[in-house]
Amino acid sequence: MFERPLKILLVSSEVAPFAKTGGLADVAGSLPKALATVPEVGPGHDVRVAMPMYKGVGNYNYLLDFPVRMPQRTATAIIRQGEISAQYQQKSSKIPVYLINNYHYFHRQGMYMFPDEAERFIFFCRAVLEMLPLLDWQPDIIHCNDWHTGPIPFLLHARYRQNVFYRPIATLFTIHNLKYQGIFPREVLRLLEVGEEYFHPASIEFYGQVNFMKMGLVYADLINTVSKTYAREIQGPELGEGLDGLLRQRAGQLYGIVNGINYHEFDPRHDQRIFKNYHQDNLGARKENKFGLQKEMELPVQDVPVLGLISRLVDQKGLDLLLEIMDDLMQMEVQLFILGMGDPYYEQAFRDVKQRYPQKAGLHLGFNSVLAQRIYAGADIFLMPSRFEPCGLGQLIAMRYGAVPVVRATGGLADTVVDYNPILDTGTGFVFQEYSGRAFYHAIGRALQLYHGQPLAWQKLIQRCMEKDYSWARSGVEYLQLYYEALRARQLGEKIA
Template sequence: MFDRPLKVLFISSEVVPFAKTGGLADVAGSLPKALATVGNEGPGHDVRIAMPHYKGIEGAAYRLDFPVFFQGRAETAIIRESGIEAHYKGEHRTVPVYLVDNHHYFYRDGLYMFPDEAARFAFFCRAVLEMLPRLNWQPDILHCNDWQTGPIPFFLKVRYRHDPFYHRMATVFTIHNLQYQGNFPKETLTLLGVGEEYFTPQLLEFYGTVSFMKMGILYADVITTVSRTYAAEIQRPEMGERMDGLLRKRSHDLYGIVNGINYHEFNPRTDPRIYRNYDVESIENKRENKVALQKEMNLPVRDVPLLGMISRLVDQKGLDLVAEVADRLLSQDVQLVVLGSGDRYYEEMFREIQRRYPEKVGVYIGFNAILAQRIYAGADMFLMPSRFEPCGLGQLIAMRYGTVPVVRATGGLADTVVDYNPATGTGTGFVFYEYKGDAFYHALQRALFVYREQPEQWRRIVREGMERDFSWARSAVEYLQLYQEALSRHLARAKVS
């Protein structure tokens, strides 16, 4: 352990509350706050955030600007500053957020899916590094997240290796979803300022492309992903997205830390979005949320098991298994509510299931944050039959609200949900292993049996899930320990005194 607070720059392409398309933004908006307020004594760790300044972000104050020599010309990087508030055990801190602005690259509708993605995020990474000496701030740790920040570890070890300002900076690279890799044509080498000698399988070449994800994995001091099981899964060919060999080579530097959830926001005792507040000592009040949810989803108010799903409607989420078991499940006395959007095929699939079972199925296609909380609070069970799930937040929120998860044992689902054991009466949910409809259906039947026939055991499962600690404070302590390990390794490798 180091005898001084750490200086950490958390770098992400999206951060709540400024910009969000998925779970990365939630992590980037929550973990830095926890890092700034827990796991240390005295003045606290100096944690800051860097992200792009997208069109639509308001309220960030001008801090400085400078040229970044990029693609043979000087591009202006404007640094704006805002902050997010962190509260913990009576302490209050503001985490600075540096927003990299450039009208050409970031003043657009939407965050991603543009033809010049490689240039946009290569520029962002260069601007972040060039910003630091101008701020006169030297982080100990640069915590990079997903492919958009993959060039940063590469730049440090190649472009900035002779600049003493950067020598002591260690890098941590977190893979949130290996499926999204940032693979671009060979010409991308010019954006990085290097020649064709780097276009080899041992360096940046990846099946005929230049991969930003590979850069992060190859050059970071330490690699993390968002659960221990996912860290193991991505080292196998079937889930390694063609990077399993590289990850196996770096297995000694690869760690899994489960994401947390914001216990201030996700608290059934105080949540203003749900119908009736409750906690582990007043679980009986949860029933009022169920009745109100049935009414809101135009379902009959009946004392039957109410199953909930909140999901991106994409293949990863195991929705083909839902289709396979739907008729067998809905022939029973149950109800199902679904909230989500995504592939049109799955949106129509759920609409069709609703048409077949209008008295049993409620579907909302789209995003509705208030309805999501009401499903977490009102459902009896929460379904996540995912094909793969790097971490998953839904099961953590569901347990926090006393809603029992039924999940497949993959990624973070395997690490966070304890399968109910009838011999001991312990567990926090119902788990299946094979990616098959019959396995999913059997887990559902086990859950329905305990719910209907063993109400005392069911309440025990609910209570055990609500009492588990999946707060960011717990995860932050693990990250701080890993930061110190990364810095020690970096200094040893670089032989910097």
């Protein structure tokens, strides 16, 4: 299917299971597994991963070290090597993970939000590039993820391509969330060791500052984001975050690929974290997970519709809509389970909900992977009323476990959830368009109406959800196609140059 095996380096600021704050780590930890093991992606690709070695990541084997020249110091990059184990059917693979360590930059409490953030990730990006010839390994493509890796395509263009080793290496830059861009003062040019010739709107300048996300968008051979709808949305001013003009300009090299989920980790037939295993032809057993969840969250054990929400508690997630309709929702015969952490405003707001409705609302503030799986397996309806959602993994996991999603038609939610059609008896969830509490409430009402009024249709809806394929096998094939396209773009660029 594909031309030849590729050497692929995926670079990310976080990779599961080594370090994680959100969905980026899940993608960076799962996509390499598919590329290395899934038969559909073609012959044996050499896939490797690079990330910073934060404090607490663990103790891994020393590989090599070398100096990286920074403007005010020469910093030592110490490379240690971990691995990700991948298995698909009968095929297994060990994926090397290069952990780039420097005590000054990464031995800290927490991963992000430090005053020297620009310097930390410039060091990381330069260390990634300068590590490669020392490993005697030349990737065909470097797959960069989000703003932390934006300097890699830029530095290749501005500094490294003059070295014959780096000339043929293609780059793909993936936008996971355009809202977070890595914007720093003009003085960052000194850290990059480049001149004022790059400080203009057609390059890395952004309203008088330097933009790391923009580096990737301007200088990568190809760009993609994590759903086709989000790829369209970010070309408009509403979700373009000031970069919509550039994205329209590069529309011919901008693609959308929906993230996948790991179907071995997320499998209700074998998941040891849930109360009772089940499958799409044995949905009666699923109800035991509802009852187990109710007991664990200390709510009345009864067969009422259970609504679940697992989310970062931030504005993006449409939580204002849920709070707007909360009192009306709680008048119904339902229970609501919320798991998440984030903005103190929303954390307090949901504490107040729990206090007002102690017999109907279950709340856990924080991250708990076991409880998350139990909510996916025990909820009847899964809520994602996002203001915007580049891809979203929650709705994919929910469908895998048979929790019917109620979502707003934005980004990856629009691409993955098909609105239920009562006439044709088709669809995989309930979708609303307008960003309003009224529209959200109406969509939940439609779901509850089907749940109560047509139990056989509801069961068929659950089965359709569980039959959908949003595994990394599908997404991995699409990424491979982009890698080859990026290589062709790089080769054409070399010929033109």
